[in-house]
Amino acid sequence: xxxxxxxxxxxxxxxxxxxxxxxxxxxxxxxxxxxxxxxxxxxxxxxxxxxxxxxxxxxxxxxxxxxxxxxxxxxxxxxxxxxxxxxxxxxxxxxxxxxxxxxxxxxxxxxxxxxxxxxxxxxxxxxxxxxxxxxxxxxxxxxxxxxxxxxxxxxxxxxxxxxxxxxxxxxxxxxxxxxxxxxxxxxxxxxxxxxxxxxxxxxxxxxxxxxxxxxxxxxxxxxxxxxxxxxxxxxxxxxxxxxxxxxxxxxxxxxxxxxxxxxxxxxxxxxxxxxxxxxxxxxxxxxxxxxxxxxxxxxxxxxxxxxxxxxxxxxxxxxxxxxxxxxxxxxxxxxxxxxxxxxxxxxxxxxxxxxxxxxxxxxxxxx
Amino acid sequence: xxxxxxxxxxxxxxxxxxxxxxxxxxxxxxxxxxxxxxxxxxxxxxxxxxxxxxxxxxxxxxxxxxxxxxxxxxxxxxxxxxxxxxxxxxxxxxxxxxxxxxxxxxxxxxxxxxxxxxxxxxxxxxxxxxxxxxxxxxxxxxxxxxxxxxxxxxxxxxxxxxxxxxxxxxxxxxxxxxxxxxxxxxxxxxxxxxxxxxxxxxxxxxxxxxxxxxxxxxxxxxxxxxxxxxxxxxxxxxxxxxxxxxxxxxxxxxxxxxxxxxxxxxxxxxxxxxxxxxxxxxxxxxxxxxxxxxxxxxxxxxxxxxxxxxxxxxxxxxxxxxxxxxxxxxxxxxxxxxxxxxxxxxxxxxx
Numbered sequence: 001x002x003x004x005x006x007x008x009x010x011x012x013x014x015x016x017x018x019x020x021x022x023x024x025x026x027x028x029x030x031x032x033x034x035x036x037x038x039x040x041x042x043x044x045x046x047x048x049x050x051x052x053x054x055x056x057x058x059x060x061x062x063x064x065x066x067x068x069x070x071x072x073x074x075x076x077x078x079x080x081x082x083x084x085x086x087x088x089x090x091x092x093x094x095x096x097x098x099x100x101x102x103x104x105x106x107x108x109x110x111x112x113x114x115x116x117x118x119x120x121x122x123x124x125x126x127x128x129x130x131x132x133x134x135x136x137x138x139x140x141x142x143x144x145x146x147x148x149x150x151x152x153x154x155x156x157x158x159x160x161x162x163x164x165x166x167x168x169x170x171x172x173x174x175x176x177x178x179x180x181x182x183x184x185x186x187x188x189x190x191x192x193x194x195x196x197x198x199x200x201x202x203x204x205x206x207x208x209x210x211x212x213x214x215x216x217x218x219x220x221x222x223x224x225x226x227x228x229x230x231x232x233x234x235x236x237x238x239x240x241x242x243x244x245x246x247x248x249x250x251x252x253x254x255x256x257x258x259x260x261x262x263x264x265x266x267x268x269x270x271x272x273x274x275x276x277x278x279x280x281x282x283x284x285x286x287x288x289x290x291x292x293x294x295x296x297x298x299x300x301x302x303x304x305x306x307x308x309x310x311x312x313x314x315x316x317x318x319x320x321x322x323x324x325x326x327x328x329x330x331x332x333x334x335x336x337x338x339x340x341x342x343x344x345x346x347x348x349x350x351x352x353x354x355x356x357x358x359x360x361x362x363x364x365x366x367x
Numbered sequence: 368x369x370x371x372x373x374x375x376x377x378x379x380x381x382x383x384x385x386x387x388x389x390x391x392x393x394x395x396x397x398x399x400x401x402x403x404x405x406x407x408x409x410x411x412x413x414x415x416x417x418x419x420x421x422x423x424x425x426x427x428x429x430x431x432x433x434x435x436x437x438x439x440x441x442x443x444x445x446x447x448x449x450x451x452x453x454x455x456x457x458x459x460x461x462x463x464x465x466x467x468x469x470x471x472x473x474x475x476x477x478x479x480x481x482x483x484x485x486x487x488x489x490x491x492x493x494x495x496x497x498x499x500x501x502x503x504x505x506x507x508x509x510x511x512x513x514x515x516x517x518x519x520x521x522x523x524x525x526x527x528x529x530x531x532x533x534x535x536x537x538x539x540x541x542x543x544x545x546x547x548x549x550x551x552x553x554x555x556x557x558x559x560x561x562x563x564x565x566x567x568x569x570x571x572x573x574x575x576x577x578x579x580x581x582x583x584x585x586x587x588x589x590x591x592x593x594x595x596x597x598x599x600x601x602x603x604x605x606x607x608x609x610x611x612x613x614x615x616x617x618x619x620x621x622x623x624x625x626x627x628x629x630x631x632x633x634x635x636x637x638x639x640x641x642x643x644x645x646x647x648x649x650x651x652x653x654x655x656x657x658x659x660x661x662x663x664x665x666x667x668x669x670x671x672x673x674x675x676x677x678x679x680x681x682x683x684x685x686x687x688x689x690x691x692x693x694x695x696x697x698x699x700x701x702x703x704x705x706x707x708x709x710x711x712x713x714x715x716x717x718x
Binding site for chain 2: 031
């Protein structure tokens with residue numbers, strides 16, 4: 001920790017009882033700069049459009065301080081929805097240096113977001129943002145990117161399903177902007193339902209620009225399958241996969257069949273929360289306690305507090321009836337049920353009370 | 368306990384009221400607490416600057432003291448008390464939540480959460496369990512036997528009020544018998560006494576340093592003006608918070624309960640005990656904000672983690688539910704409630 005951070009902390013603790021000077025002044029700063037937050041970057045909503053009934057494209061312009069992303073990375077997008085700050089990860093679907101005719105002279109970050117009718121975040125997103133309003137972004141994160149150490153002879157395979165196309169849009173656009181075209185053969189295998197492929201026009205234009213790019217738009221219902229699509233994939237290829245968890249497994253199986261080495265695969269996949277209990281009525285919990293990580297399996301018909309105690313883990317607690325908030329902890333990910341109200345929680349990070357929460361999905365907890 | 372009350376129905380109705388109210392909680396409530404915080408910051412810094420401008424005109428100094436005192440009251444009551452109760456945790460705000468928040472008083476927020484949020488709110492007015500009933504200093508009912516020191520307990524009360532933040536800060540250490548007395552065998556300790564001591568001195572020390580050394584020094588030649596101003600602002604805050612809190616629990620009709628009565632209590636019986644263990648104060652909107660909505664002590668005790676911004680709204684509904692079940696709803700104007708508190712302290716100073 002450098003001296004300045006330390007000084008900030010000591011001053012804030014002594015004078016303001018907060019963890020940083022910024023957090024003390026945050027509510028005032030927000031009056032001047034909406035959505036100003038100490039732990040996030042600000043981004044202005046330039047506009048949004050519906051690409052499909054269930055896909056929104058969000059164009060954002062980030063603060064100058066926001067570190068530029070590498071094509072393929074994602075950000076955590078935080079939006080205040082009905083007074084509650086909600087955060088979800090999204091891949092950036094635009095290239096870092098890409099210019100946009102609609103917003104000249106702006107550094108634009110394009111997010112392509114699949115909405116879910118019952119989603120607590122995506123379904124309410126459009127109602128809570130307007131052009132000109134502000135949202136928050138994390139610094140770009142993730143390792144899902146084409147390494148610049150890749151040999152010009154190595155074939156690249158981009159394998160996407162559904163909204164998994166987003167990071168590849170960033171990568172392909174980035175390649176089109178390079179002063180010299182990449183020499184690698186690039187294969188884009190893109191599965192979606194009939195009529196649901198995104199950015200088709202943009203992909204066709206990219207195919208014109210990038211001599212080495214071969215795009216396959218595939219539909220499973222029409223008989224397209226992974227084996228055919230990947231039939232030219234060799235063991236030398238670098239394969240990047242993005243899509244649902246199940247899709248990633250299917251691709252892995254296909255690659256295993258041709259003995260494609262694991263170290264030449266990169267994947268980013270999303271798993272819908274498994275709302276049903278496992279057969280044994282148990283869930284896996286990853287617990288972080290004072291920096292130490294533990295893996296546990298807890299019965300789902302029990303409160304988390306009871307469950308942890310039965311495993312010999314002592315969590316702070318008080319009333320055990322949901323009144324005193326002593327047993328509060330941070331749920332990093334996963335879904336819990338409030339035993340008093342039956343309410344199902346969000347998936348993302350939030351504070352929960354152990355004594356009245358049950359695991360619905362695997363959880364990551366920090367005590 | 369009154370056996371004629373249908374406790375299950377009572378519990379259902381109050382649960383439903385809370386559930387219904389929580390569905391309405393949202394943007395307005397988040398904006399409300401942020402707004403109160405902005406006012407608190409403005410009053411605090413306005414006050415500190417005005418204190419130093421006392422050299423121009425003494426009126427600046429007086430307004431400065433009042434402004435700083437108001438800021439401290441808001442921080443303690445409407446912001447601190449309610450945020451530390453977890454009322455605004457749903458906002459997911461990294462700074463406005465019960466895990467992160469600490470307040471501008473001598474008491475470490477975590478210690479207060481253990482004693483107040485847990486002990487007082489779970490065992491409200493259960494003699495022997497809720498140390499807030501008399502704070503171990505005052506005899507306020509026949510549940511305690513009379514001792515000679517109770518003769519002058521009104522003076523004790525005045526002292527406690529003036530030093531209230533230190534009383535709150537010392538509360539857990541007293542309960543744990545950290546410095547004196549014999550440790551109680553049946554009291555489950557959740558924290559190491561040395562850690563308690565460390566936190567007590569660390570938080571208290573920072574408060575003393577800030578108000579009585581740093582800011583006076585920054586004022587240079589006005590050292591004494593600022594020091595006195597800070598002292599008076601703290602005193603006003605202490606007297607105000609103590610008075611409001613006493614009015615919430617020690618008016619004449621407030622009941623006490625024995626530990627035996629509360630064994631295997633149902634949710635309905637718990638609500639009933641909260642109802643009879645608290646009383647409200649009538650007043651205007653601003654008055655309610657400056658009491659941290661503890662003027663709705665009954666509603667606060669029924670629903671301690673409901674955002675304070677909603678207490679005014681649920682109060683008439685709670686009163687209607689109580690009326691249907693024949694449960695008394697203790698409320699009254701400030702002076703009437705306070706005179707009852709004074710009478711109670713005086714009455715029980717005699718055997």
